Amino acid sequence: MKEVTATAATVEEAVQLALQQLGVSRDRAEIIVVEKGKKGLFGIFGSKPAVVKAKLIADPVEEAELFLKNVVKQMGATAVNIEKQQNGNHVTFMITGEQVGLLIGKHGQTLNSLQLLTQLVANRYAKEYVSIIVDAENYRERREKTLIQLAQKLAEKAAQTGKEIKLEPLPAHERKIIHVTLANHEQVTTYSVGEEPRRYVVISPIK
Numbered sequence: 001m002k003e004v005t006a007t008a009a010t011v012e013e014a015v016q017l018a019l020q021q022l023g024v025s026r027d028r029a030e031i032i033v034v035e036k037g038k039k040g041l042f043g044i045f046g047s048k049p050a051v052v053k054a055k056l057i058a059d060p061v062e063e064a065e066l067f068l069k070n071v072v073k074q075m076g077a078t079a080v081n082i083e084k085q086q087n088g089n090h091v092t093f094m095i096t097g098e099q100v101g102l103l104i105g106k107h108g109q110t111l112n113s114l115q116l117l118t119q120l121v122a123n124r125y126a127k128e129y130v131s132i133i134v135d136a137e138n139y140r141e142r143r144e145k146t147l148i149q150l151a152q153k154l155a156e157k158a159a160q161t162g163k164e165i166k167l168e169p170l171p172a173h174e175r176k177i178i179h180v181t182l183a184n185h186e187q188v189t190t191y192s193v194g195e196e197p198r199r200y201v202v203i204s205p206i207k
Helices: 011-022 060-074 100-104 106-125 139-161 172-181
Strands: 003-008 029-035 050-056 080-087 090-097 131-136 188-193 200-205
Touching (some): 011 029, 011 050, 060 080, 060 090, 060 106, 100 106, 100 131, 106 131, 131 139, 139 188
Parallel strands (some): 090 131
Antiparallel strands (some): 003 050, 080 090, 188 200
């Protein structure tokens, strides 16, 4: 965390000087008064300057973005671009470029891991919960459509055969897509089984 020390005639002047050095507003810094200072005789003799330390308060979204960019670079995906879309405490990082396949992985497993780690970093610095989505070339939208079609197809099969169907393990947000898709289905119901990260959805016919 960046920290500076500033000295001036008064505490307020020292604070302003420290904020200028950090290049941030008052709400982005933690101020510690080291020496309040004092006026000397005739304002000269025996006077002491005020000394303050200012620590930069980390911005959770900035820290998350920096982390994501560093990890992506370390993975060897240098020909990509990361754009941030923020709406309050909801943030989406959209990755585009020639090497996004490397970052998506099988069934989005790599992308899900990047999202989980980036969210952990953001909330390490956040006072209020920050929701992070990491997407690549609109993969999540395409994946959602695939899961909806899969849920509908398997629901029909379960209803026809009268047997339960177990899906492969899915992350929580993908399991939710299955549950929501079939929530009002008249012939089947859904529930989740197992422990993370091997938790999976079961589509069960209503008897």
